[in-house]
Amino acid sequence: MQHLEVTAKKIRRHIIEMIGTANSGHPGGSLSATEIVTSLYFDVMNIDPENPADPKRDRFVLSKGHAAPVLYAALAEKGFFPVEELKTLRQINSRLQGHPAKHKLPGIESSTGSLGQGISTAVGMALAGKLDQSDYRVFCLLGDGEIQEGQVWEAAMAAAHYKLSNLVAIVDNNGLQIDGSISDVMSPNPIDKKWASFGWEVITVDGHDFKQIIDALNKGKSTDKPLLILAKTTKGKCISFMENLADWHGKAPSAEQVQCALEELK
Amino acid sequence: MSILNFKFLNGVKVLTEIKKMATRDAYGNALVELGKEHEDIVVLDADLSKSTKTNTFAKEFPERFFDMGIAEQNMMGVAAGLAAAGKVPFASSFAIFATGRAYEQIRNSICYSKLNVKVAATHAGLTVGEDGATHQALEDIALMRAIPNMTVLVPADGVEALQAVKAAYELNGPVYIRLGRPKVDAVFTEDYEFKIGKAAYLRKGKDVTLIGTGFMTSEALKAADILAAEGIDAEVINISTIKPLDEETIIESATKTRCMVTAEEHNIIGGLGSAVAETLVSHCPVPMERVGVNDTFGESGKPADLMQKYGLTAKDIADAAKKVLARK
Known part of the structure; x- marks a missing residue:
């Protein structure tokens, strides 16, 4: 797990630097999803940056697309494009759009x-x-606020109906959305029971614990149900002044705050 | 599939009988033909397969047919995912639900990344009939043609619909195909060759141009007969590709006749008339009249009664032609 810890720290540093440079973007939900995305790209998924269109590759869909910085950082560290390019996030003519664009950047699946x-x-x-x-697997990361969208439940129904055991959805359950706590804004709870009742296998994990995440991601291969991993996370994880604050959903840190954050990520 | 019958009179092949056919039936037939030739075609529906005619494909190729239930938004997203994985999905529902309920999924999940999804929607326009305004899509052409990367096809009859569906398969990118519920008159003979982006002259004339889309093309032909009886020589053009528009043909005809009428079973805002007007205003401004639904909702009724009440008959087109001639 040591290399994953190191990679996750690098990814978090990229997230802070990218969003700081862009002076816009979504740090809170990128930081909460860092261990999940790191586990996928640096342990679980069968992908090759040299052959990004391999029909047999595993796929990752970032349904909570505003967490693009965590995905871009992982793709760059994995070698899909130069790490240097991360600093172009959200700038004109960049391939790193505010939200992921499949046709612009290699490695983006949707x-x-x-x-x-x-x-x-x-x-x-x-x-x-x-x-x-084909035996590839499809992984999809959702926000816990995102599952307020009705389409999510249409998709959940369809996945169970067609017995898509090759599908794993992960809910990044950091408990916060733009307007505040998910239970105050529009409670999607109990999340685990809802997915279970839609016919999914459900596993709850600590979304910052690599072993728990990876064990869960590797399960589900033997069942005929799609797998939902409810990952309990902290919004803004690892940056003390960002943790558990809805305000950091879509706000960029100032230059000074970037320095403070990077200090915490040494 | 035979739509037209011919006999030979003094060695000349002439049309003896026109069999009416719904464009949705042609769609069902085309899917089966495509399914036999191409392994990668898959079909999705949202609990309307008997009406959209995707049930013909479902019967032949059950393993490649996916009923997504009454969930159009998810259906479009699933189609996007299938296309991203190399399939050629045709997703069907009624035009109102396909383009209205799932508009943003078509825009963001499909067209933005130019995914190879065909949205084939039936029951477009007033001729849905008795189901009434909630089910009569009169804005779908406007919605679909405003999305970048989208190709928009509105076949005039069964012959053209069959070919349009096949052409949509061959085109790598998103296509919207607008199909109708009722049986409509044949406009084309079987030797017609449909090409995406190409308008077809159906009748040459010099006084006024009548452009139709969908089954309004057959009304335009009838209007030309009415006008001919009054000594007016109308040119009739079928435009089945609303986007990309055959600007060359429009400009060529407008340059000759110097006035134009469009006819469509759609709101006059945003459809064929708007597309043609946009071309004329830039390249060849001539007086123009638009026949269509005049920015109002429809209602329940028999299709023929609705066409009459909402001004979509041959007579309405002929009247519009006389009006535009007076403005020349």
């Missing part, structure tokens, strides 16, 4: 950002995998 849509695309990819009797 253009997301409009919440609730990525999970349906992931269902389609998993359905194609079943049809082709």
Whole structure:
């Protein structure tokens, strides 16, 4: 797990630097998803940056597309494009759009950002995998606020109906959305019971514990149900002044705050 | 599939009978033909497969047909995912739900990344009939043609619909195909060759140009007969590709006749009339009249009664032609 800890720290530093440089972006939900995305790209998924269109590759769909910085940082560290390019985030003519654009950047599997849509695309990819009797897996990361979108439940129903055991959805349960606590804004709780009642296998993990995350991601291969991992996370994780504050959902740190944050990530 | 019958009179092939056909039926037939030839085609529906005619494909290729239930937004997203994984999905529902309910999924999940999804929507326009305004899509062309990367096809009859669906398969990118519920008159004979982006002259004339789309093209032909009886020589053009628009043909005809009428079973805002007007205003401004639904909702009724009440008949087109001629 040591190398994952090191990579996660690098990814967090990128997130802070990118958003600081862009002076816009979403740090809170990028930081809460860092261990999840790191586990996928640096342990679990079968992907090759040299062959990003390999039909047999595993797929990752970032349904909570506003967490693009964590995905871009992982893709750059994995070698899909130069790490240097991270500093172009959200700038004109950049391939690193505010929300992921499949047709612009290698490694992006689906253009997301409009919440609730990525999970349906992931269902389609998993359905194609079943049809082709290919053994690739599809992973999809959702926000806990995002699951307020009705389309998520349409997709959840379809995934169970078509027995998409090659599909894993992860809910980044950091408990906060733009307007405040998810239970105050529009409670999606109990999240685990809802997915279970839609016919999914459900595992709850500590979303910052690599062993728990990876064990969960590797489960589900033997069942005929899609797998939902409810990852308990902290919004703004590892940056003391950002943790558990909804205000850091979509706000960039100042130059001074960037320095403070990077100090904490040494 | 035979739509037209011919006989030979003095060695000349002439049309003897026109069999009416709904464009949705042609769609069902085309899917089966495509399914036989291409392994990568898959079809999705949202609990309307009997009406959209995707059930014909479902019967032949059950393993490649996915009923997504009454959930159009998810259906479009799933189609996007299937396309991203190399399939060629045709996603069907009624035009109102496909383009209205799932508009943003079509925009963001499909068109933004130019995914190879075909949205084939039936029951477009007033001719849905008795189901009434909630089910009569009159804005779908406007919605679909405003999205970058989208190709928009509105076949005039069964012959053209069959070919349009096949052409949509061959095009790598998103396509919207607008289909209708009722049986409509044949406009084309079987030797017609449909090409995406190409308008077709159906009748040459010099006084006024009538451009139709969908089954309004057959109304435009009838309007030309009405006008001919009054000594007016109308040119009739079928435009089945609303986007990309065949500007060359429009400009060529407008340059000759110097006035134009468009006819569509759609709101006059944003559809064929708007597209043609946009072209004329830039390249060849001539007087123009738009026949269509005049920015109002429809209602329940028999299709023929609705066409009459909302001004979508051959007579309405002929009247518009006389009006535009007076403005020349």
